[in-house]
Amino acid sequence: MLKYIVGRVFAMLITLFIIVTLSFFVIRLMPQNIFDNPDLPPYVVEILEKKMHLDKPMYVQYYYFLRGIFLEGDFGTSVKIRPSLPVFQVLKSRLPISMLINVLSLFISIPIGITAGTIAALRKNKLPDHAVSLLVVLFISVPSFVFASLMQYGLTFLYPIFPTLYNPSATTLRQLAMSITLPVVALALNPIATVARYLRGELIETMSSEFLLLARTKGLTRAQAVMRHAFRNSCVPLVNIVIPMFTGIMGGSLVIESIFSIPGMGGMMISSINAGDHPLTIAILIFYSIISLVTMLIMDISYGLLDPRIRMGGRR
Amino acid sequence: MPSSEYLLEVQGLRQYFASGRGKNRLVVKAVDDISFGVKPAETFGLVGESGCGKTTTGRTIIRLCDPTAGRVFFDGREVSGRMTNDLRKYLTDNIAMIFQDPIESLNPRMTIEEIVGEGLKVRGLKDKAEIRRRVVEMLVKVGLNEEHATRYPHEFSGGQRQRIGIARAVIVKPKMIIADEPVSALDVSIQAQVINLLNDLKEELGLTILFIAHDLSVVKYFSNRIGVMYYGRLVEVAKGDDLYKNPLHPYTRALLSAIPQPNPLTERTRQRVDYVPDRDHDYSTEQPTMVEVEPEHFVLCSPSELLEYRRRIAQNV
Amino acid sequence: MFGRYDMDEQIRNLPDSYFELVDQDQLADGALPTTPIGFFKDAFLRFKKNKVSMFSFWMIVFIIILSVIAPFFNRYSYVQQHTQLRDMPPRIPVLEKLGIADGTRVLTNRRKANIENPDLFPPASVLEVFNHRVVNGVEVVDAVIDMYSYRNAKDVYFWFGSDYLGRDLFTRLFWGTRMSLLIAFFAVITNIIIGTVYGAISGYYGGTTDMLMMRITEILAGIPYLVVVMLFILLFGTGMFSIIFALTVTGWIGTARLVRAQFYRFKGREYVLAARTLGVPDRTLIFRHILPNSVGPIITRAMIAIPGAIFSESFLAFIGLGLQAPRPSIGILLSDGQKVLLQYPYQTLFPAVLISVLMISFNLFANGLRDSLDPTKRGEE
């Protein structure tokens, strides 16, 4: 098991390294100089360039870039959005609300999806199954930002139940909850459908397995057999889809945050892209990569923990 | 040294499969130093339990996998060396194979005519009418008819599919056929159809057959000589009757004793013999080699075991 | 206990002629009762029976046709601006008589004096005034205004309304659909081609080649999709081809894995081995024996990838990395519409409905395709 984890961590570091390298070259290959502001006197640019090692050859810059990130946690300095503020600082102020929304979406979608998928599988080809299937197609097909717009118009304008935009000065829990409900729901619909569809398929397959038959011939009731054997076994491969789901949520969050004016990473990223603040953009991208790589790692490890065949060094 | 006595001769064949790298490296000795020969127009049966390497042996001979070591000769020519187009042609022209699974072994997207005719096509036959004629001729020979040529495999039953597989192998007029468990996936009532068909074809075409199976009864019925495999090694080779009357290697004895016979009288009194390699052999000082104990009866044994086996034969005869 | 018949009278007295041996010496295999059907024909027949998927299929065809011909339905082009006619509500001939899409708009909280001032609102444009009330001593009303009379454009019809530059949204929507579909199709085709070739090589040759190739995809797949796409677009700009390639950069990996798995599975199948022992060359093995058997999942995957690509494109447009103005795409329309959602909801409504219908149709179509191409369900009705 330890070997398995070490292997995974190693693979993750390689991937991270590649992302950082790609990012570095993308910044450097950007057509315009990041200090193309005509208001800056040339000597200031020179000082800045010296400070950021831009006068040195490419590979030296690359060295400093890597050293900055891996040894000092220094992702560079924002140039346009929050000039000369370390990118890390900028991110730190924006991160909590984004993570809150993303993690919340993930956490509500898994149990709801599991419930829906289980109901559909147990009532296969009956009304509940058809209902779930219909919702699944709807939620998987329609993009989250369409849902967001729909809800924003319907539930904040026609029937003003929720605030239209995020309330940054929310003081009570209730206010906060009200102002993040719609974004969280918009983000969770697709994952709910994904989980439900996947679990339904897995469960139906497991329920026709021989070991479920054996469980029933042991004298377990149908409910016991399904819960203890089919359900648990079907949930293990769910881990596989949670990773892309979480990255999907984080991606969707970019747009949803901008729709609801949430001062999170998403909004920051869009404005930094549009403003051409490349160091900031790239730092955000690296940051996103780290988060999703860590998610992946956690999922890989939990997969190993859940499935004894991997844990014991067998094969997948 | 290839001798003229054998059509197919296998010398010290090894097939190792490695997985993993570094510390995890795991080498499976699927076939571990086996030697035997198949005479022209005879049927040589290779028998053993799952995972004993019998299938791998067949596949290595026909070069579905490249051997790790050892040499294979066919009709005096080595067929185990580096693969060239010429060698491939020589191999595929002379040896054909019949597979186990009647469902898996026919391409579901091709018609029977395409499946059976493919070998002819590969050999450069372009005339469609001629291919058709020969396919139909072959189908009739295996008990099917012309109408079946345009069908797809899924429309046939297991026995029919297996006969189609035989037609595919025989149509290219090979000298030798490797039959890998051709009946074990079939229903009892169908197995006899296929066995009889193989027997008829063998007589009619003078085929040499390497017959691979796990069912010793079928192997014994069908083969002139039998090789018994255990965990990648050939432990005993003998004529069918000799093997049955005088099983020498303890594994052969265990195998024979385990086969259930459709006879309630003998079954009720049957004594099963276990084979426990560590208990049955003492190879701490002597290494076993393949020795001809009596004419055409080879056993893998150590010198002291050899003495014991000779004594046993003397008593039995 | 055993028979329903016993040796009763009736049975004992059966006529002698019944007990003659039937001459059955020739017991050959009979002809088959079924007619031969090729795999794809069979799949097609089964697909046709799936009503939902058939409907989705025709829906997709309908939208594609619209995206080609709809821009010619009226005299506007997707760039033509009407600065006097910005943000006009939808107005469609015939339907307007029924009160739907009649080019009206409800203005709320207006000074009554203004509404009644013919210089500001030509009398013909004010259709209804209601909700009279006094706020802060000012008389305030709500009014239904015919925007087309109001802007003095009585014979103008913007079927889906116009946007903030007075561009016809109907034309832009279907132009946008065309762009979105083109981008999606090209991205998916490139994905499938690269993925199939890569996966086929990796799966067919196996061994070290396979291991190396799979390590590469593993690392590439570790990089979040979004990150790659964005880096790519930052680097190469936001042209159509740049977007297509951005969607391809890591999109092919899934296909490659799928194809590899298929090849890996099929190359060990006994029929492939059988063909090899007959001397069938690699090329034929790949194209005749392996590919036709794995084409079902590949097609299904392509069909599922199309809505994915449409989504990605609109997503990029939403965050400002889509096509550049004035070219429309569904995503750009949505993004523009979103900015004025609460004032002019129809600007979001039409593209939202279209993208939803399109994605639902593609998904349902792909589901049906998957079921009918599933070889295990072959021959079922």
Place this chain on the structure above:
Amino acid sequence: MQDRRHVHETRQDDTILRVRDLKVSFRSYGGLVQAVRGISFDLKRGETVAVVGESGSGKSVSIKTIMGILPSNAIIESGEIMYDGKDLTKVSEDDFHEIRGKRIGLIFQDPLSALNPIMKIGKQITEALVLAQKMNPKEARGQALELMNAVGISDAERRFDQYPFQFSGGMRQRIVIAIALAGDPEILICDEPTTALDVTVQARILELINSIKKSRNLSVIFITHDLGVVANMADRVNVMYAGKIVETGTSEEIFFDPAHPYTWALLSSMPDLETKERLLAIPGTPPNMIFPPKGDAFAPRNKNALKIDLEMEPPFFKLSETHYAATWLLHPKAPKVELPEVLKARIARMKGGGELHA
């Protein structure tokens, strides 16, 4: 030899399970598959009844019906399965788990897929004890270890906490047997328990089943297609073809005095270690059970078919108190048909006793 037979209701005290006229069909896309077309048999206390037939003959479906684990597209069209005063075809799903495991145990064909891959085998053995019989876990563990020893799993303490993938095929089958025995059933149903195993392993598993049967006084229904296994295990044999029992009798009667042409064919179609003559192949293929043939289902493949075979289903003809066969060849008016030569030779050889391993 063809006397009228009456059902002896009085002698049923030693009959533990009675199947009468059971008919089971499956809804399929092609139509209704008539898997079991009216079978009847008894299982007596302490005996082993074998059901022999090839795939599709309905043997697995009949035992699935007894266990109440038919898939949802199955329909029990008629018949009854009397066990302990109850008709099992009428027991609801809610009550059936009281019978499964505790009264009737089942051993599967493929031990690999029958075990939950991610659950420790100890837990798989004990879970029914703990959940269904409310035994406390510690006690259950003790009993499981005992069972594991009984089925020949050595080092049970350590292996209790292992997973199925860590066991060989034969060991897995032993675990499945232990699971089946955990509820201490009185009937054990074995569905081709050794088909997936090697011969030497098969021999050991058969020995195990036989010894367990004796020590626990179990009644066993043994499903197989292998006549060798039948000879080894069975007291009585039912031969099934196309959803019906075509011949029933004691082991000796079936092997030494077979009466149905299908039984003949089965016995002579497979070589034994001494066969030299040409095998008697059964031509054609088993019938499509969506459209089972009229009359005797075996007639189209039978060289000795009578005209009536194609018209009318044969009733059971009595050969002895225990031996019945459903073939018109036993009708007094039927021509005398000799046993095939191959079979004659083989029976003579068998009766001579095997000189094998003297």
